[in-house]
Amino acid sequence: KAGVTQTPRYLIKTRGQQVTLSCSPISGHRSVSWYQQTPGQGLQFLFEYFSETQRNKGNFPGRFSGRQFSNSRSEMNVSTLELGDSALYLCASSSDMNTEAFFGQGTRLTVV
């Protein structure tokens, strides 16, 4: 079956802009979680969605938001981009959190 698909793979934005990233989970998976990876902080949890509901949120400012659609595809949005938002954004999909998870390739965002 197809893996987890994240689009776009690479993105360059300027400070102050907003960005939307997409994650298409494996068919049948209802849980999608998002993570930010920066060189100084490693992988940090952003939020998790299950059946269109956000179940858990990490310690990120309100500029970071997300949603999940009825087909389980998820988007995350970052508004008013800052240089420090430059990172790899990774999503993971699973049927539920404590089952086998599959990771996307990530979207590398560069803010200039």
Place this chain on the structure above:
Amino acid sequence: KNEVEQSPQNLTAQEGEFITINCSYSVGISALHWLQQHPGGGIVSLFMLSSGKKKHGRLIATINIQEKHSSLHITASHPRDSAVYICAVPTGNQFYFGTGTSLTVIP
């Protein structure tokens, strides 16, 4: 203290050497994942373990649930194994990640 601790942080090995990377965690889990990240960023899930041992090619992963410890072994290491290896523990509605082990295998 981090919920997931990995060691070593950096590892350099000669081609052909046997490599071990360790992961200890403090959060309660039902499974643990080992991930591989090559330069350029893409992450690949190598294993999901809930007990015992799994083997895939030259990679072997073991887990001891009682001791909250997992190891990733690479036999007959090769330069193409050079990557960052990350353990990830699902708990609640999120993963906790180790800081990663950067492996360099020299020809």
